[in-house]
Amino acid sequence: MKQYITIITIALLTSTFAKAQTKDTIEVQKIGDKYYVIVDHPKVDTTKQFAPAPAPPPTISKTFDSHFMVVGLATIGFLNTWSVNKVNTPTGVVSTKLPTTNSFGDVAHYEFSPMFLWRHSDNILVEFEPSFSNGSLGVNWADITYFAYPGVILRAGYIVLPFGTYNKRLAAGWICKLPTDPVSITSSPVGSDWGIELEGGQQTGKMKVNYDVALTNGFTLSATDGSIANPDVNAVDNNLGKTVTGRFGWLPALNSGVEIGASGLWGKAGDANTAYKNVSTAMGALDFQWVYAKKPVAINIKAEADMQYVTNASYSNPNPPTVSDTTYTYKNLSYGYYGMFSIRPIVADKFFRNVEFAVRYSSYQSPKGSAFENRQDQISAGVCYWINWRTVFKIGYENLITTNPDNNELAITNLKNTQNILYVQFSVQF
Amino acid sequence: MKAIFNKKITFVIIGLLGMVLAVTVSGCKVNEAISSKTGAQLWGENCRRCHNAPDPNTFSPEQWKTVGMHMQTRALITNVERDKIVAFLQQ
Numbered sequence: 397m398k399q400y401i402t403i404i405t406i407a408l409l410t411s412t413f414a415k416a417q418t419k420d421t422i423e424v425q426k427i428g429d430k431y432y433v434i435v436d437h438p439k440v441d442t443t444k445q446f447a448p449a450p451a452p453p454p455t456i457s458k459t460f461d462s463h464f465m466v467v468g469l470a471t472i473g474f475l476n477t478w479s480v481n482k483v484n485t486p487t488g489v490v491s492t493k494l495p496t497t498n499s500f501g502d503v504a505h506y507e508f509s510p511m512f513l514w515r516h517s518d519n520i521l522v523e524f525e526p527s528f529s530n531g532s533l534g535v536n537w538a539d540i541t542y543f544a545y546p547g548v549i550l551r552a553g554y555i556v557l558p559f560g561t562y563n564k565r566l567a568a569g570w571i572c573k574l575p576t577d578p579v580s581i582t583s584s585p586v587g588s589d590w591g592i593e594l595e596g597g598q599q600t601g602k603m604k605v606n607y608d609v610a611l612t613n614g615f616t617l618s619a620t621d622g623s624i625a626n627p628d629v630n631a632v633d634n635n636l637g638k639t640v641t642g643r644f645g646w647l648p649a650l651n652s653g654v655e656i657g658a659s660g661l662w663g664k665a666g667d668a669n670t671a672y673k674n675v676s677t678a679m680g681a682l683d684f685q686w687v688y689a690k691k692p693v694a695i696n697i698k699a700e701a702d703m704q705y706v707t708n709a710s711y712s713n714p715n716p717p718t719v720s721d722t723t724y725t726y727k728n729l730s731y732g733y734y735g736m737f738s739i740r741p742i743v744a745d746k747f748f749r750n751v752e753f754a755v756r757y758s759s760y761q762s763p764k765g766s767a768f769e770n771r772q773d774q775i776s777a778g779v780c781y782w783i784n785w786r787t788v789f790k791i792g793y794e795n796l797i798t799t800n801p802d803n804n805e806l807a808i809t810n811l812k813n814t815q816n817i818l819y820v821q822f823s824v825q826f
Numbered sequence: 827m828k829a830i831f832n833k834k835i836t837f838v839i840i841g842l843l844g845m846v847l848a849v850t851v852s853g854c855k856v857n858e859a860i861s862s863k864t865g866a867q868l869w870g871e872n873c874r875r876c877h878n879a880p881d882p883n884t885f886s887p888e889q890w891k892t893v894g895m896h897m898q899t900r901a902l903i904t905n906v907e908r909d910k911i912v913a914f915l916q917q
Contacts, residue, residue, distance in 0.1 A: 597902035606902035
């Protein structure tokens with residue numbers, strides 16, 4: 397009997413508590429800037445506990461300190477190449493026609509490079525641009541930029557060297573008006589390197605000037621032939637010396653249409669603790685641009701001349717003419733230049749105002765007497781159709797002549813290779 | 827020969843830095859014709875030094891602010907120019 401009474405009592409209490417839990421709930425709500433306690437009970441008129449609903453807050457236009465975005469560029473294309481090799485022999489010139497090739501996305505002429513931009517605050521920007529091109533994944537730049545004062549910008553990381561203007565400003569496929577880069581640029585070791593940078597622009601009366609100075613790990617010297625290379629992004633500096641690179645730009649015109657720049661680079665390149673530890677590189681460049689736009693045409697002229705000097709050293713001759721003469725030396729001086737001209741009509745017709753014609757000549761001479769001596773002469777011409785300001789379709793033709801000299805001491809045989817290339821290229825900034 | 831070469835390079839670098847400093851200091855006084863330029867004018871003049879002038883509708887106002895900082899590091903425009911161009915593009 398006691399058991400029944402106990403069970404019934406527990407059941408009644410449980411049901412009472414359960415009923416209470418379902419009926420008497422407590423809830424806190426925020427309405428406007430005040431908190432309200434709402435007791436949801438059948439005996440309480442909850443509507444009396446509410447103040448009149450406040451008006452919604454006005455819409456405030458807010459700017460945020462931190463911001464992240466992805467932009468970038470993509471370039472794809474098709475090219476058709478036909479080539480001829482010519483060799484001077486005692487009996488005359490021997491000409492050999494090479495097989496014609498054509499290819500979508502040739503390894504040297506496609507690129508997919510998303511650029512990650514993170515604005516940390518009004519003064520700090522983080523940039524990172526990986527790149528899929530030349531058959532591999534690489535990094536174009538990865539740096540932290542601090543906008544210290546007006547005209548003073550500090551940067552650290554993997555930076556584009558401030559030498560000339562092409563690499564830093566004009567190399568992107570959607571900016572360059574021709575499908576290829578000039579040979580004077582592609583043959584130069586200048587690229588990106590780890591280091592720190594100081595740069596800025598300043599108004600001076602009616603003119604403007606800008607400066608850009610960097611301190612980086614520097615180039616590496618090949619102990620085999622004395623050639624200079626830009627180190628890989630993963631490379632550790634091969635010596636204790638750092639490389640100074642700088643450019644000074646001058647914009648004399650009121651509308652910034654003309655810019656003249658001078659660049660210099662100096663630093664050790666040889667490996668530490670070797671016979672080449674004191675071998676240094678010095679480079680210089682002059683660049684020029686003129687941008688003009690007035691009906692009925694827009695004209696764009698760009699030019700850059702570079703030279704590179706490496707201090708003298710002796711290198712092992714892979715094919716010595718005599719047993720005792722196993723090393724050789726040469727004046728390690730190379731130079732190159734390019735000049736580009738483009739014209740675009742400024743007319744009412746939509747089709748014609750989106751068309752731009754461009755021509756360019758470029759030449760590069762590697763050191764005479766070296767094992768890698770050659771001369772390249774490149775003539776490029778093309779037509780761009782601008783689908784919008786950052787999307788372009790290009791058709792171009794290029795004639796590239798590479799000449800290797802006779803060099804009996806290094807067992808090099810003369811060769812003249814002529815390449816004719818037709819390009820169809822599509823490039824977009826996103 | 828090497829010492830002379832090193833000296834020459836040092837003089838060139840010092841000369842370049844000296845020019846930068848001299849011109850920067852002397853540039854405190856900005857010409858009125860420059861300072862009165864609008865963002866639209868500066869957008870048309872400076873962007874096209876390297877590429878076509880961008881369509882303001884391409885990015886949002888927040889994005890333009892970030893893009894403006896990136897482009898300043900490339901074109902080395904002044905802070906005043908950057909701020910005016912970004913303000914124009916944000917409209």
